[in-house]
Amino acid sequence: xxxxxxxxxxxxxxxxxxxxxxxxxxxxxxxxxxxxxxxxxxxxxxxxxxxxxxxxxxxxxxxxxxxxxxxxxxxxxxxxxxxxxxxxxxxxx
Numbered sequence: 001x002x003x004x005x006x007x008x009x010x011x012x013x014x015x016x017x018x019x020x021x022x023x024x025x026x027x028x029x030x031x032x033x034x035x036x037x038x039x040x041x042x043x044x045x046x047x048x049x050x051x052x053x054x055x056x057x058x059x060x061x062x063x064x065x066x067x068x069x070x071x072x073x074x075x076x077x078x079x080x081x082x083x084x085x086x087x088x089x090x091x092x093x
Contacts, residue, residue: 014087017077018056021063021084024073031069035062053091060088 026032036043039058049055063070063084074081 014090015053015056017079017083017087018059018091019050020077021073022050022056022059024076025059025062025069035059038062038065057088057091060084060091064088 025035035041036046039046039062041049041055041058046055063073070081070084074084
């Protein structure tokens with residue numbers, strides 16, 4: 001998995017960043033369950049919508065809504081936490 005090191009995102013970086021973040025989220029069963037509960041997605045729906053910007057934006061929004069996860073994901077992915085906000089804005093555009 002490629003790691004994105006810069007904090008500014010471009011259209012080419014927002015989706016891969018969100019997918020990397022989702023992989024990080026899903027590594028922890030409690031966090032994964034919270035993500036599914038808060039987004040209302042079922043596992044099959046999540047898999048089927050990975051190419052949709054609204055799903056990828058939901059990943060970023062999930063992290064932005066809980067600072068401990070935001071900081072932990074940023075550390076794990078070796079990026080600035082603000083990259084998730086930039087990605088969410090791009091994906092929502």
